[in-house]
Amino acid sequence: MTFKIAWRNVWRNYGRSLVVIGSFVVGIWALLFGTGFMNGFMVSYSANIIENDISNIQIHNPEFKKDLDIKYPLNNGHEKALETRQWEGVKALTTRSIVTGMIASPQKANGVQIRGIEIDNEALVTNLDSLISEGKYFNGEKRNTIIIGSKMAENLKVKVRSKVVLTFNNIDGDITAGAFRVIGIVKSSSLNINQLYAYVKQNDLNKLLGIGDEIHEIAIVTKPQVDESSIIDKYNLNFDGDLAESWREISPELAFMEEMYGSMLYVLMAIIMTALIFGIVNTMLMAVLERTRELGVLMAVGMNRGRIYLMIMLETIYLGLVGAPLGLLVGWLSILYYQNTGVDLTNYSEGLEAFGYSSILYPYVDSDTYMIITIGVIITAIIGALYPAWKATRLNPVEAIHTI
């Protein structure tokens, strides 16, 4: 009975109920889309960094990691790489020799991290070939070719086919220089790739460094859903004394950001829910005060305060129960739509790319979030109903009946 009256009361004032339902819908949609958007940001950001730059796992000589001193290569690096590549869960693997130095064009000079790469494996691990925006990727024939980032090219005022000179210390500590021809320029949302790295073939670099076929780094991309730590554990078990790290350790700020974005959902939820609560309290209070006489009559004829309280609570919860699925549906549909088309932020992309974001975002929301939001909305409806329902039970039937 109380349930029936409450349900019908919801539909007494269509306009007002629709406003409340509408605010549920908009609130939930905003929450879903906001979360999806943030997730999209995060995923594009971390995916770019992991896929194009740091990979899932990196292995170094622990001494090398301290200040990139080339005297500390990964012992038997190629053998280890060969074996590790066969392991289950490893999607792709590449080796690099690395040295920091100077890159100079006729106009300018810049600091640089020179990465001697295996051209085919590098393409598998970091998709470097797909980032080429001008020129082309290495093809193995010519010696002393180099690929640099777009920002660096801009700084040095060089183009494809320009010559640059790399200067660094070789293994004996002597300053060595080599002339390289730019064959490709890469563009990415990663700052490192755009302005810090320069890619050369491993043979070319190692010759100048005088380190034979030694390497400094192994980078591994894992298969989807593979836990990095399982491979790291296996590596440590097989090879002693190296430092194997997952992206979380290599880039703790990335891991931190991911956590931050996760908690942003709750911040966003708290803000929207708070606004919703005020709307609900306002509307339901209006609904109670408008029906003062009716509630007085219900009390006069013997409906006890508990039932009155329950009735007002139910009215609010019903509004939420109607609004929540609608909001979830609208939110889900708009995320579904943008998941495929992406949200184009090209107009703002200059600013975004400076922070390492890409300009087209693909929002996504996991199923947990839908659950959390549903529960949050129900709690909101209940909290919003508490005061109006209490207020209704405080009415004095004598006065209430004589209120017109």
Added chain:
Amino acid sequence: MEVIKVEDLVKTYSDNEIKVHAVQHIDLSVQEGEFTAIVGPSGCGKTTLLNILGGIDKPTSGKVLIGGAEITGLNDRKLIDFRLNNIGYVFQAYNLIPVLTAYENTEFIMLLQKWPKEKRESRAIELLEKVGLKDKMNNRPGKLSGGQQQRVAVARALASKPKFVLADEPTANLDSSATSQLLDIMYQLNQEENITFVFATHDQRVMDRAKRIIKLDDGKIIEDIKVG
């Protein structure tokens, strides 16, 4: 059998230090099956007296006994239960629940009293038949005329067989044909089911049908006459 007994009842409202003596030292007894009108000019204390008899309002002093049990000391929760189980109300402004149909309004009190479904159904239909609204039982109050709504209100008040029915100006909003129809119905139910009716009214048409008239002025009983 004595349904209502009132002893030395006083109700004083104080508003901004001005004291209003709405009811002053009233003693009253109502027997089962009476059809009684409390009459008097506006502000004489009719409604206040009725509200106290119905346990909606509390007296400043004095005693009210319903069916021999004192209700004056009951707390709010017990008063609500008391009202639910003992009293039927008919209000001036009908005051049906707008979202329920005539049938559901009639059934409402029985539902609160947790009657079984079949009993509710037969009683509600029986009463709606008696007030002549069986064919309108699925209409909501908005679709009924004032007289029809008040008849549903009477059906609601009587449905759970209360000890007595309090009717506060039940005819004030009705035209004369609706009024006489309503009074016929109430009188008939009073006779058939031996239900006690107490009206507060200043409608001559109600007084003409009443079997006992209690005249109130300035919160005191100034006349108490039995008719017929």
